[in-house]
Amino acid sequence: MDEAFSEEPGRQTQRSSASVTLEDVARVAGVTAMTVSRALHRPELVRSETQKRVLDAVRMTGYVPNMLAGALASNKSRLVALLLPTIATSIFTDTVQAMMDSLAASGYQTLLGLTGYSATREEELVHTLLGRRPDGIVLTGTDHTPLTLERLSKAKVPIVEIWDLTDDPIDMLVGFSHEAVGAAVARHLLAKGYQRFGVVSADDPRGLRRSHSVIWELQRHGVDHVPIEVLKAPATLQTGREGLIRMLKTGLPEVLVCSTDTLAQGILIEAASRGMNVPHDVAVMGFGDLNTAAHLHPALSTVRVDGPAVGTTAAEALLSRFNAKALEETAVLRVDVGFKIIDRESVAGYR
Amino acid sequence: MDEAFSEEPGRQTQRSSASVTLEDVARVAGVTAMTVSRALHRPELVRSETQKRVLDAVRMTGYVPNMLAGALASNKSRLVALLLPTIATSIFTDTVQAMMDSLAASGYQTLLGLTGYSATREEELVHTLLGRRPDGIVLTGTDHTPLTLERLSKAKVPIVEIWDLTDDPIDMLVGFSHEAVGAAVARHLLAKGYQRFGVVSADDPRGLRRSHSVIWELQRHGVDHVPIEVLKAPATLQTGREGLIRMLKTGLPEVLVCSTDTLAQGILIEAASRGMNVPHDVAVMGFGDLNTAAHLHPALSTVRVDGPAVGTTAAEALLSRFNAKALEETAVLRVDVGFKIIDRESVAGYR
DNA sequence: CTGTTAGCGCCTTCAA
DNA sequence: TTGAAGGCGCTAACAG
Numbered sequence: 001m002d003e004a005f006s007e008e009p010g011r012q013t014q015r016s017s018a019s020v021t022l023e024d025v026a027r028v029a030g031v032t033a034m035t036v037s038r039a040l041h042r043p044e045l046v047r048s049e050t051q052k053r054v055l056d057a058v059r060m061t062g063y064v065p066n067m068l069a070g071a072l073a074s075n076k077s078r079l080v081a082l083l084l085p086t087i088a089t090s091i092f093t094d095t096v097q098a099m100m101d102s103l104a105a106s107g108y109q110t111l112l113g114l115t116g117y118s119a120t121r122e123e124e125l126v127h128t129l130l131g132r133r134p135d136g137i138v139l140t141g142t143d144h145t146p147l148t149l150e151r152l153s154k155a156k157v158p159i160v161e162i163w164d165l166t167d168d169p170i171d172m173l174v175g176f177s178h179e180a181v182g183a184a185v186a187r188h189l190l191a192k193g194y195q196r197f198g199v200v201s202a203d204d205p206r207g208l209r210r211s212h213s214v215i216w217e218l219q220r221h222g223v224d225h226v227p228i229e230v231l232k233a234p235a236t237l238q239t240g241r242e243g244l245i246r247m248l249k250t251g252l253p254e255v256l257v258c259s260t261d262t263l264a265q266g267i268l269i270e271a272a273s274r275g276m277n278v279p280h281d282v283a284v285m286g287f288g289d290l291n292t293a294a295h296l297h298p299a300l301s302t303v304r305v306d307g308p309a310v311g312t313t314a315a316e317a318l319l320s321r322f323n324a325k326a327l328e329e330t331a332v333l334r335v336d337v338g339f340k341i342i343d344r345e346s347v348a349g350y351r
Numbered sequence: 352m353d354e355a356f357s358e359e360p361g362r363q364t365q366r367s368s369a370s371v372t373l374e375d376v377a378r379v380a381g382v383t384a385m386t387v388s389r390a391l392h393r394p395e396l397v398r399s400e401t402q403k404r405v406l407d408a409v410r411m412t413g414y415v416p417n418m419l420a421g422a423l424a425s426n427k428s429r430l431v432a433l434l435l436p437t438i439a440t441s442i443f444t445d446t447v448q449a450m451m452d453s454l455a456a457s458g459y460q461t462l463l464g465l466t467g468y469s470a471t472r473e474e475e476l477v478h479t480l481l482g483r484r485p486d487g488i489v490l491t492g493t494d495h496t497p498l499t500l501e502r503l504s505k506a507k508v509p510i511v512e513i514w515d516l517t518d519d520p521i522d523m524l525v526g527f528s529h530e531a532v533g534a535a536v537a538r539h540l541l542a543k544g545y546q547r548f549g550v551v552s553a554d555d556p557r558g559l560r561r562s563h564s565v566i567w568e569l570q571r572h573g574v575d576h577v578p579i580e581v582l583k584a585p586a587t588l589q590t591g592r593e594g595l596i597r598m599l600k601t602g603l604p605e606v607l608v609c610s611t612d613t614l615a616q617g618i619l620i621e622a623a624s625r626g627m628n629v630p631h632d633v634a635v636m637g638f639g640d641l642n643t644a645a646h647l648h649p650a651l652s653t654v655r656v657d658g659p660a661v662g663t664t665a666a667e668a669l670l671s672r673f674n675a676k677a678l679e680e681t682a683v684l685r686v687d688v689g690f691k692i693i694d695r696e697s698v699a700g701y702r
Numbered sequence: 703c704t705g706t707t708a709g710c711g712c713c714t715t716c717a718a
Numbered sequence: 719t720t721g722a723a724g725g726c727g728c729t730a731a732c733a734g
Contacts, residue, residue, distance in 0.1 A: 067482040069711035072419045087444045112463045131418040273649035298624035420727035
């Protein structure tokens, strides 16, 4: 090879995998790296003709900004960490979709972590996710281990807790009271004249609180001996079927209150497979408005929670924090998105 | 203040938000930053007594490794980008859960992007996600814009396409043939003696291919005039109800084939609300095994796809690539996970 | 087994 | 409106 010696060996440590850099673009455009950076992020600071040259160079080279480097240098990752118990149950999907849409529209990307309703797992995930230096963190629920809280406060990252309410949020909060849901459900069913109740619950923290709140409120109204079946989280249709089967053994009440629509639908399936008539043989109450208000099952009532609202509100809360210049303009956010009980009588008025 | 002058102003550009660095830990442990780094990532290279001192220092300082810096320096982000059409429909949730579990177990985090079944949106997402320099990318489906393909090939990142099969995958592939699904469904139903068919489909690419394949196969067997209702993606229970309503207008067949279990369940709900008897008045066939095989609705048949297997296989494919030293040991992966038709007759044998 | 040196690719700051 | 210098926090490579 004639050109064998044209290879400049040098010390050549750390060859990146030949990815195009700002400098490469700059060379092609005949400017400095700094000007390219400006043209890309603050075009108003660059002469429009330069701007054009830079954009052409970007196109020619196929430059993809290295956000790892950008984040390191600017101390802004444009990353939001989202911690969810699970995506196996559709109860959170609307929230996630809405949140990610809002964030993406503002140039933020989402790091997802699944905790499986385990506070310990959440603790680990918070730790590793903090390693990415996210600009914001979204946590599901308000129960966290002491270590989680310590790490979060140390990190000084904007935080939104969602899907629950508490008097001492870590930072911002978008949710509703699960106790209030349970109590409202109990009163709703009492008002309808039901007297014998049963509860089928997944053993996730918030589901249990809703379920127990139903029972407490019933007791307050003189209804004792409300049987409860607690089933493994996450709730699935199968879990729901199992719930009905167990309830049948202990004696079927007039109405079954479920911690989640998925359980409720499972119960409907099991009931159908046994030729039972819902709500005649047993009425079923769900939770979450998992496609329910709009798609109300003829035999199912439920509690509607506005999942998308939770997502957009949480996203906007974070975004406003990101854009706040001074600490003074950072609003304290605490939103109760509320909920609404939906059944055949109310659904017409609902949409 | 006596110590006002003890503040060393210097040039002090770019104060980070006071986060603990390797150097801080090193100082406390009485070693160099490099030794701390080793103690954390390659403990076998460090004397165990040093190791202990370092870990103590880490604990005392509350050090959280900055993975942005680590990724930049090592050219390994330990990030996997996952592009999904949507999480609104539960069809992908098992896959996601399984994949994230596998990846997390190996220290990889997941960046999520939702395309909404839009190739253009996918194109944008691939671009921005590539900015994070992920070590691997998982794409849903095999249809991508030319620009997407160009960017991906330029990035030289390991890629797995999931939930479909093709003869020219970008890189690795874990899925099944949607044409084969449709044809198998058609033959299955013909064998059962059905003669009048209808198809209800969401208008997502793979759903449509399954649906059309059903119709083609029926035609091959002499069944013409199979009506199809195409509804907006993503499929919801409400969409399913709408599907049945439309089908009732054009005349109800003996069996309705749905592109997804969600649609099928919506149809069951609408049927129930009209007092119709499934499968007597109309039989319903779903797809996806969304809780179905294990929780078989008495009136529903479906096609089981092993979602978790797709997830773990994809994750393991990526991981083996990440761990491969040489190009030669990187396996070409092309897995057909297959599928299975499930109905009341076969479900007993199924699990 | 541990330390030193030299970047990774970008952005902040200051100077022109 | 543009450029030059320096550093973000970490790790590869080499030296001891």
